[in-house]
Amino acid sequence: MTVIAGRYRLLDVLAEGATGTVWRALDGTSGHEVALKESRVPPGLPADEVPALHARRERGARALARVSHPSVVRVLDVVAEDGRPWVATELVRGLTLAETLEAGGPLPAREAARVGADVLAGLRAAREAGVPHRGVEPEDVLLGNDGRVVVTGFGDAPEETAGPGAGTGPKSGAGPKDDGASPAAELRSLGRLLEAAADDRSGPLGAVIDALLGEGPEGPVTADRAERELRRVAGGGTRTPPGGAGAVGDGARKDWGGARADGDGSGAGGGAPGAASGAADAPASHRSAGEDGAAPAPGASPGRKHKAPRRVPVLVAGVVGALLIAGALVYHAVRDDGPGAGPGAPGGVTSIVPAGSGATGADGVPATPRS
Numbered sequence: 001m002t003v004i005a006g007r008y009r010l011l012d013v014l015a016e017g018a019t020g021t022v023w024r025a026l027d028g029t030s031g032h033e034v035a036l037k038e039s040r041v042p043p044g045l046p047a048d049e050v051p052a053l054h055a056r057r058e059r060g061a062r063a064l065a066r067v068s069h070p071s072v073v074r075v076l077d078v079v080a081e082d083g084r085p086w087v088a089t090e091l092v093r094g095l096t097l098a099e100t101l102e103a104g105g106p107l108p109a110r111e112a113a114r115v116g117a118d119v120l121a122g123l124r125a126a127r128e129a130g131v132p133h134r135g136v137e138p139e140d141v142l143l144g145n146d147g148r149v150v151v152t153g154f155g156d157a158p159e160e161t162a163g164p165g166a167g168t169g170p171k172s173g174a175g176p177k178d179d180g181a182s183p184a185a186e187l188r189s190l191g192r193l194l195e196a197a198a199d200d201r202s203g204p205l206g207a208v209i210d211a212l213l214g215e216g217p218e219g220p221v222t223a224d225r226a227e228r229e230l231r232r233v234a235g236g237g238t239r240t241p242p243g244g245a246g247a248v249g250d251g252a253r254k255d256w257g258g259a260r261a262d263g264d265g266s267g268a269g270g271g272a273p274g275a276a277s278g279a280a281d282a283p284a285s286h287r288s289a290g291e292d293g294a295a296p297a298p299g300a301s302p303g304r305k306h307k308a309p310r311r312v313p314v315l316v317a318g319v320v321g322a323l324l325i326a327g328a329l330v331y332h333a334v335r336d337d338g339p340g341a342g343p344g345a346p347g348g349v350t351s352i353v354p355a356g357s358g359a360t361g362a363d364g365v366p367a368t369p370r371s
Contacts, residue, residue, distance in 0.1 A: 003028070004086050005079035008036050015096075017139070018042055019057075024091065027076075034076060037087045051083075058085040060131060064154050067129045071122030073142070073152045089152070094145045097197060098138035106199035110234050113205050115141065116194045117230035118149035123186055124223055126154055132181040135189040138196060184220055187212050204233050 002010045008025040014035060015022040025036040039057055041050050058078060065075035077088040097115065101107070107115065119141055123133055131154050133140075140153035191212030198205055208229045211221035221229075 004036065004081050007079070008034065008086070008088060010036070015139075025088070027088070033091050034088045035073075035091045037089070039084045039086070054083065054085055057087075060154060061085065061087040063129060063131045064126065067126050067131065069122055069125035071118045071149055071151055072126050072154075073150050092142045092144050092148070092150050094143050094148075096139055097141035097143060097193075100143055101138060101197060107197050109198055109200050109203050109205045110236065112194055112198035113208070113230045113233035115143070115149050115197065116190060116208075117227055117234055119151055119193070120187075120190055120223060120227045120230065122149075122151040123190070124227070126151070127183065127186070133186055133189070134181055135185070136193055137189070138193060141193070183223060184214070187220070187223060187226065188214065190226075204229075208233060 004010065004025070007028050009028060011024045011026060011033070013021060014024050018040070019042070020040040021038045023036045023038065025034055026032075027034050039054060041053065045053065058080075061075055061078045064072070065078070068074075073092065074090040075087060076090060079086050079088070095103075106112070119136060123136065126133060133151065133154050136151060136153070140151060142148075142150040142152060144150060191209050191214075194205070194209050194212070195201070198209070200206075201209060207216065208221075208226060210216040211218070211229075212226055214220045
């Protein structure tokens with residue numbers, strides 16, 4: 001078996017693309033399996049430019065090794081063999097997003113939003129380290145068996161990425177005006193990724209995709225806001241607006257300037273399909289008061305004075321007074337007309353001596369009334 005740099009034993013091929021081949025390899029030093037990427041020269045590249053290409057890829061790999069983020073593939077080592085750089089990274093057990101979509105079709109909106117948010121977080125971390133992605137595609141996103149979303153394929157220049165590949169490959173989704181390395185181009189590539197991955201663009205996720213593509217009413221969106229909105233959609237669309245608990249679903253679209261009320265971009269209206277979808281996506285306990293005819297929550301209109309609370313003390317006082325009057329009447333009725341009261345008992349006191357000739361005493365002898 002082939003051993004690279006006297007350390008990495010090649011086992012089998014994981015993926016192949018225009019920029020290289022990714023091998024599963026055994027690290028003879030640590031005893032762990034790794035993913036080892038072999039650099040490949042694109043067809044037609046002049047021979048005098050090959051050294052510069054290899055040097056650029058090596059610099060990119062070493063820069064990426066400084067990034068520590070769960071959504072960025074971890075670079076373990078960079079070695080040279082036959083004048084070419086070989087990059088050892090962690091071996092992520094799972095499938096690429098491309099393989100997942102091919103096997104099971106598009107993802108539910110919430111899962112697609114979760115994947116998109118993690119991908120964007122990884123892209124931002126790598127960009128801060130000076131390693132732009134230049135166009136993320138489904139082949140560049142690994143969905144780990146442990147739930148991680150990991151981005152690979154950093155540092156490939158646009159002219160190096162023609163042809164099919166997995167984890168190393170083409171940036172065929174790049175728009176004609178994308179320069180690949182700019183933040184706006186990176187966000188547009190994420191928008192195209194989500195457009196291909198999601199099974200439904202009529203809900204809140206559609207508004208985020210529009211904003212990423214620069215098609216929303218507010219124009220391009222910032223990476224920070226896009227990640228927040230993706231996290232919100234992934235969490236079920238719930239949020240707490242500045243004024244307190246409020247609507248989600250269609251209300252989220254209003255935060256983006258009213259974009260995408262339904263699948264074809266028409267405005268929201270009574271019974272519109274998009275409005276129904278937005279309401280369905282939002283949990284019932286988080287819908288706004290006005291959404292189903294309920295009275296607005298207290299504090300919803302700070303400038304309006306409510307008179308209802310002032311009647312409460314009056315009502316309480318009335319109830320207490322009525323109870324006092326009723327209690328007094330019952331007391332007098334019992335005192336004056338209760339059992340045992342009568343003309344023979346002065347002051348209404350009941351006699352404890354039984355009346356009548358048949359009454360007996362304690363010893364069975366007829367009791368004799370005393371005068």
